[in-house]
Amino acid sequence: MFMESRIKLKKYMICAIIMLTFSMIFAGCAPQSQTSTNEPTDEMKNVSAEDSLKLLEEGNARFVSAETTTKDISEAKREDLSVAGQFPFAVIVSCSDSRVPPMLIFDQGLGDLFEIRVAGNVIDPVSLGSIEYAVEHLGSPLVVVMGHEKCGAVKATQEGGEAPGSIGSIVEKIKPAVEKVKASGVAEDQVYEKAIDENIKNAIAEIEKSPIVEELVASGKLKVVGAKYDLDTGKVEFLSE
Ligand SMILES: [Zn+2]
Incomplete structure (x- = not known):
């Protein structure tokens, strides 16, 4: 018992x-x-283009030195983004090249970057519409057109030849950059890299033609900048106007 x-x-x-x-x-x-609030903080809503650029530069410096931060991919983070929506602090237009992933290059996490990736980082109505959506609807204060060293799309355009399927539509977009550089009389071995730079400028010019972008830039709420990624060093160089 x-x-x-x-x-x-x-x-x-x-x-x-x-x-x-x-x-x-x-x-x-x-x-x-x-x-874990479901509302965007003021900090998230009030990021300026300068702040955004600084975040990208700092993130790229971490990437270059292989000291990237651990990203929050928790269920709570995903839920926050799902409920509160997204507030990406920058729009990155970059090449589809597998060696050029913006999230890694700028050491950013879920919800930070609105990425538009297309071979040769060219602008067409669909990519422009995506940019307009991000800057007008999501309030992103910065658009970066990031080309990269040794871009295959620019190389293919420079070399000419047959472009099967829909590849020709990419080549047509890049052609004006290659032709302009060739016409400038630079040394033959410099045409490739200079055409990449010119192609970035052309993309910026096309983005700035958008009335939505134009208005936001005029009101000081948006900046559009160019950048170039170095495949070997991992460094992104922001191009001056
Ligand atoms: Zn490329």
């Missing part, structure tokens, strides 16, 4: 410990879900 009541007491104690442990776990979780 005595043994039986001791066993019962033991069972009660085990149950109590389990319940206490669970309540502590849940109590520990509660403050986290309360602090």
